[in-house]
Amino acid sequence: MSQSLCYQPHIRPAPATLIDHHGKLQLGLFDASIADLNVTAFRLHSVMDKSVSRLAQHFAYKQFQFVCISGPDWLLAVAIADVRYVCSGFAYLYQQGKPTREFARLAPLGFGCLLSDSPQHGEASMGKGSTQWQINCAPTGWTLRVQAGGLVADLRLDFDQQQPLALAAPTGYNGWTYTEKNNALRVSGSLQLDGQALDVHSARGGIDFSAGFMRRETSWRWSSINSLQQGQAFGLNLAAGVNETGLTENALWYDGQIQHLSPARFEFDRGQNTPWRVTTLCGEVDLTFRADFCRQEKLQLGLLASNFRQYVGHYNGTVRLRDGRVLQLQNCLGLAEDHYAKW
Template sequence: MPSRYQPNLTPAPARLIQHDGDAVYGLFDGSVPRLNFTDFDYRTVLDGKASQLARHFQFKQFQFVSVTGPNWLLAVAIADIRYASSGFAYLYQQDATTVEKGLLLPLQLGCQMSQSPTSGRAQLHLGKTRWHLDLNNHSWQLELECGELQASLQLERQQQQPLALCAPTGYQGLTYTEKNNALAVTGELKLGERQFDLSEARGGYDFSAGFMRRRTNWRWASINTLLQNEPFGLNLANGVNETGLCENALWYQGKIQHLSPVQFQLNRRQPNQNWQLHTLCGEVELEFQPLYCRQEKVQAALLTSNFRQYVGYYQGNIMLADGSKLQLQQCLGLAEDHYAKW
């Protein structure tokens, strides 16, 4: 039976914030090139004009790239949460020890964020450790220098529609999110003397920014792979962009299919047990088996974070819009469980 979930898409505006100070909300048919958040009429919960200090510290932004090969996965993140800048880079290998590096710096020290998903640079660096992302209309380019882990990669984004949306966040904020999965990857990835074959690799990116909730949480799933030699990508999330919208989609053979809201079933007391994921309209029925976890628990003054990002296997069924089914078996991907007070 064909999927019944077919949301209406809004034409992507040239800029996110309009002349009246409000945003264009909706699921867009493409990237929004100008995210002019400084023009947003940000208000207090009692309708007063928010102070410049509140505007500064309540704005958050993060960018993330992952690349998956047949038996390995690279993940790189940069986040500006105003009180601190943070990021991580790790390479998971099924046949060897995971190599990882994390950075946590005060305020915006060593951090730069791009202001558009289609142009600019995001970077995080400390000493000889650095990673940066160069964004344009055609690709996301990752440069990584992290000890023995080195990368110079390009994720090709042309001719594939991204998942792009702007949703109200809480009572007074908003969030713009753009994601694109199953992208072809070129370049070089090295760990010491070992050079990785990218011929079967696929990658994805995440650009998220806005005036987010002071206390927020989300669960998230992401896949970049080949199914029967065809590129397949999946993005599922709940908890953050669900004020009348959701950020769920799959990509198959270069085409995007939007998906209905998703539920994650997991045991926080025993998070290494398998997770269950299913969408409201039944397009997705998956089980996730965690293999590796990158975890951070931070409680410092104004900040609290309980972050767990897992690499693991997905298996189950995906229903396409035409009613045909895809079956996943031991498909390497990511899952995340995150609470933040920021």
């Protein structure tokens, strides 16, 4: 069955606000970023249809922002997550054949942590002094600044009017999640490690803005690529376990154009360093992934728990474009992730 017959999602015009002035949530795949979520207009209800307290609603809301930038043989990843009870963040620079530099911080109750409430406006930051990272959001792109143990970055990811993946989906019985991703973005600026500059001219980057009232216990598998293929910018985002209520957050970008993809399947042995297989239902993607590095964290903090593994490695296989062309990925640098969270 051809992809055109197998998977044709309905794309809605992006509303001015995700929550309208009546408190109604807009759900679906959208054709553009939503600058204003207007979360304060939303009233969360219990599973028995009773309004929860403002305090309970505050602690039920989760959000995170993530930036990944890939060069020919290096990858920089930076994350900030606010789950209300605690805020966490990490930054690392992977270089093929060299030790990976890793940095991480925890902020109980979010003290010293800031998250933007919009993918187009505001600032997210973590840490202070000699170890800190900051993400600034704007309608035309995101800026990433990092200062941590010899790692210094001042980088800009430009949207260049490229359409993002923007999705609002129900989660659980009474929640929802808004996620916005944009991959294969042009990168400019500077990146240094111990005073040595890394070449960012051929680098490509991706952004992830996710927020909402997520399941108390959740898990996902995720795949992300930002690269050049056949001289054109190529990006891939696949996920399984979240945002799958009739729609998916699966998409690829090639030469500035987005292509929505069918549901994804991840086959792997958890905790074993064996290749993954990543495919889609309609056959657009058929890849293997082998990890070179794993950023992992296991936390058990009373009400909270996290079993997190983010892998850097290489993808091989095929990706089929909407027009029938097939891209052959060979040792393409990217990410894979396996995460369980109780928050």
